Amino acid sequence: MRSKTPAYPYIVWMAIFIIIPVILVFYYAFTKTESGGMVFTLENFARAFEPIYLGVMWRSIRLAFFCTVICLVLGYPVAYIVAQRKTGTRDIILFLIIVPMWMNFLLRTYAWLTILEQNGIINSVLASAGLPKLNLLYNEGAVILGMVYNFLPFMILPIHTILKKTDLSLVEAAQDLGANGINVFLRVVFPLSVPGVISGITMVFMPAVTAFIISNLLGGKQVVLIGNLIEDQFLNVYNWHFGSALSVILMIIIVITIGIFSVAERDEGGAVL
Amino acid sequence: MAKRLIDLVNVTKKFNDVTVLHNISLYINKNEFLTLLGPSGCGKTTTLRIIAGFEYPTKGDLLFDGESILNLPPYKRRVNTVFQRYALFPHLNVADNIAFGLRIKKMRENVIKEKVEGMLKLVNLKGFEKRPVSSLSGGQQQRIAIARALVNEPEVLLLDEPLGALDLKLRKEMQIELKNMQQKLGITFVYVTHDQEEALTMSDTIAVMNNGVIGQIGAPEDIYNEPKNAFIADFIGESNIIEGIMREDYLAEFAGAKFKCVDAGFGQMSGVDVVIRPEDIKITNESEGQLKGTVLNTTFKGVHYEMLVQAAGFVWKIHSTKMSKPGENVGLFIGPDEIHIMKKDAKPEGEVLNEE
Numbered sequence: 250m251r252s253k254t255p256a257y258p259y260i261v262w263m264a265i266f267i268i269i270p271v272i273l274v275f276y277y278a279f280t281k282t283e284s285g286g287m288v289f290t291l292e293n294f295a296r297a298f299e300p301i302y303l304g305v306m307w308r309s310i311r312l313a314f315f316c317t318v319i320c321l322v323l324g325y326p327v328a329y330i331v332a333q334r335k336t337g338t339r340d341i342i343l344f345l346i347i348v349p350m351w352m353n354f355l356l357r358t359y360a361w362l363t364i365l366e367q368n369g370i371i372n373s374v375l376a377s378a379g380l381p382k383l384n385l386l387y388n389e390g391a392v393i394l395g396m397v398y399n400f401l402p403f404m405i406l407p408i409h410t411i412l413k414k415t416d417l418s419l420v421e422a423a424q425d426l427g428a429n430g431i432n433v434f435l436r437v438v439f440p441l442s443v444p445g446v447i448s449g450i451t452m453v454f455m456p457a458v459t460a461f462i463i464s465n466l467l468g469g470k471q472v473v474l475i476g477n478l479i480e481d482q483f484l485n486v487y488n489w490h491f492g493s494a495l496s497v498i499l500m501i502i503i504v505i506t507i508g509i510f511s512v513a514e515r516d517e518g519g520a521v522l
Numbered sequence: 523m524a525k526r527l528i529d530l531v532n533v534t535k536k537f538n539d540v541t542v543l544h545n546i547s548l549y550i551n552k553n554e555f556l557t558l559l560g561p562s563g564c565g566k567t568t569t570l571r572i573i574a575g576f577e578y579p580t581k582g583d584l585l586f587d588g589e590s591i592l593n594l595p596p597y598k599r600r601v602n603t604v605f606q607r608y609a610l611f612p613h614l615n616v617a618d619n620i621a622f623g624l625r626i627k628k629m630r631e632n633v634i635k636e637k638v639e640g641m642l643k644l645v646n647l648k649g650f651e652k653r654p655v656s657s658l659s660g661g662q663q664q665r666i667a668i669a670r671a672l673v674n675e676p677e678v679l680l681l682d683e684p685l686g687a688l689d690l691k692l693r694k695e696m697q698i699e700l701k702n703m704q705q706k707l708g709i710t711f712v713y714v715t716h717d718q719e720e721a722l723t724m725s726d727t728i729a730v731m732n733n734g735v736i737g738q739i740g741a742p743e744d745i746y747n748e749p750k751n752a753f754i755a756d757f758i759g760e761s762n763i764i765e766g767i768m769r770e771d772y773l774a775e776f777a778g779a780k781f782k783c784v785d786a787g788f789g790q791m792s793g794v795d796v797v798i799r800p801e802d803i804k805i806t807n808e809s810e811g812q813l814k815g816t817v818l819n820t821t822f823k824g825v826h827y828e829m830l831v832q833a834a835g836f837v838w839k840i841h842s843t844k845m846s847k848p849g850e851n852v853g854l855f856i857g858p859d860e861i862h863i864m865k866k867d868a869k870p871e872g873e874v875l876n877e878e
Binding site: 443 | 575596609625
């Protein structure tokens with residue numbers, strides 16, 4: 250029998266930083282503060298389903314969905330091209346993709362402010378060319394741009410990892426059986442890379458649906474996401490109960506999404522990451 | 523008269539600065555079972571890949587039915603390949619793997635179904651349609667790979683060491699099955715292997731390759747009985763190779779004795795290599811042999827015993843169904859028909875080699 254002792258520090262760590270916070274979130278979500286004591290209630294959830302909050306949730310899912318689709322459309326070709334390169338070139342390109350991630354997330358997002366704002370780089374160029382200024386900030390487009398920019402590497406890397414491992418003999422076998430370039434891709438390369446695509450989608454959708462800093466900075470008060478609602482409840486309104494209820498709903502959204510994707514992944518018979 | 527289907531004309535292939543094929547010329551007849559035989563790294567797989575279209579020769583031409591197909595991409599060539607590691611598509615089941623080529627040709631689904639069933643019957647895997655390929659054994663995957671190639675009714679089937687990963691018994695069964703299939707379907711087979719026994723069993727013609735050159739090409743019997751040089755003699759079957767001198771036509775001298783033989787035309791007193799197959803040396807009483815020696819070692823090999831006999835400064839390998847004990851003094855007798863004389867340092871490089 251192998252000793253289980255070495256696992257204890259990890260279990261303690263998990264308990265302190267994951268399990269207890271989750272229990273607390275659930276506790277707050279199902280209670281309200283009444284005359285100094287905590288009382289069980291479902292009011293918080295009932296409130297979350299009021300149209301105004303449903304609207305926010307729908308927007309979060311919608312923007313995260315667009316962000317994921319754009320990341321996939323941009324990321325797959327990049328991953329494919331990189332995987333075709335020789336090892337040296339490949340490492341350099343991958344390095345360049347990863348380098349921005351070494352910068353602080355906030356800094357990266359602030360950088361977009363200076364590019365997009367009223368007197369930012371793009372509008373300065375437009376103005377000097379005698380063109381009218383554009384409102385590039387504080388709309389859904391700006392938020393999606395920020396999300397895509399920040400999360401694109403999470404799409405490229407898992408797809409690249411799996412494409413890099415594509416068995417060349419399968420490509421040759423397909424050519425041998427009469428498949429031209431397009432057919433080789435559609436019938437062999439892409440189907441085999443589906444597990445990578447699924448983990449890419451999961452890794453982009455999750456941070457996108459929970460995003461709140463990007464929407465704060467680039468969306469201002471115009472684009473409120475579920476993450477912003479939760480932040481507000483905890484830091485400004487001090488209604489931890491409602492904030493927790495929203496968090497629980499967000500968790501459920503994520504669990505459902507992961508569930509859908511992992512079923513899809515199992516059907517494809519592959520796994521990655 | 524047999525019809526030439528594939529012609530390799532003075533093909534040279536270099537990878538960077540390494541030349542893997544030196545000016546090879548070879549033709550393959552319609553309905554022929556041709557085997558490219560040689561040790562690993564001899565260029566046999568490269569030759570096959572040039573025919574399939576996965577490699578482009580540095581120099582030379584490749585004709586199919588008399589027309590150059592060098593600039594035809596693999597997917598347009600009328601050949602199909604059975605890959606060394608099968609290369610079955612892991613995301614498709616057995617039926618979809620076999621149907622791959624037919625679907626690309628946009629055949630009707632009911633025709634495809636019929637053809638797939640026919641193929642599975644041919645390779646003895648009826649009822650395996652829906653199985654994922656990962657659930658199949660090596661031998662079954664092998665059969666699917668063959669079925670997947672054959673269903674396209676290629677004019678030429680290229681096989682790259684297709685039986686290499688199978689165990690001995692299965693390999694022997696598959697050898698016979700492949701040969702039967704080839705005869706039944708009347709398809710030209712180009713078969714790559716390093717297994718000389720496999721080559722001898724299955725082929726109509728064997729091309730022995732070494733260091734990027736075809737050393738000899740001919741029927742299995744000819745290659746076995748009349749190897750052109752010491753390398754081929756050594757590679758095809760086991761043999762005793764001894765340096766000797768041709769004293770005159772029909773008289774060779776080696777191992778300190780003179781032997782009558784059936785070879786002529788080497789000139790007088792010329793240095794030659796003498797090849798004698800282990801089964802062609804007879805062990806006799808000490809007094810009756812042309813050479814006298816002592817048995818060093820005896821090993822039971824199943825069908826025969828293998829004896830190592832020290833005689834006249836050489837260790838002779840001898841196969842016989844009669845056992846001689848180690849330490850026994852024996853005589854060795856070699857008949858004129860059993861002695862095969864080869865020119866020394868036979869260099870076939872650059873020669874245009876034909877089958878006859």
